[in-house]
Amino acid sequence: MDLASHPETLICAECGSTIEDAGYLPATERDETYHPLVDAAVCDACGFNDLGMTGCAPELDDVVDPGPDDALLYVRLTDSDLEVVSSKE
Numbered sequence: 001m002d003l004a005s006h007p008e009t010l011i012c013a014e015c016g017s018t019i020e021d022a023g024y025l026p027a028t029e030r031d032e033t034y035h036p037l038v039d040a041a042v043c044d045a046c047g048f049n050d051l052g053m054t055g056c057a058p059e060l061d062d063v064v065d066p067g068p069d070d071a072l073l074y075v076r077l078t079d080s081d082l083e084v085v086s087s088k089e
Helices: 046-050
Strands: 022-030 033-036 071-078 080-087
Touching: 022 080, 033 046, 033 071
Parallel strands: none
Antiparallel strands: 022 033, 022 071, 071 080
16 A cells, blocks of 8 residues: 655654654555654654564554554655555554
8 A cells, every 4th residue: 555645754753863764654544545644753763672562563552542544654765755664553
């Protein structure tokens, strides 16, 4: 599934750093696309080490108070795009 919009930059809600390689992005699924909740993005390091169980990827409810159509996307930033690697609800 694709993102409805591609933010130019993502800032980690946990540490305030710009996400430059990969991270976790909550999104709401509508009309077969993901609508990202960019204000709740979390960098890979914070998501893996500081949220949820240490050493494990966070769950959706570790990042946001989820709604019924929300998912947590693991995204990778490339030179020209934001690629959804995986998702979990």
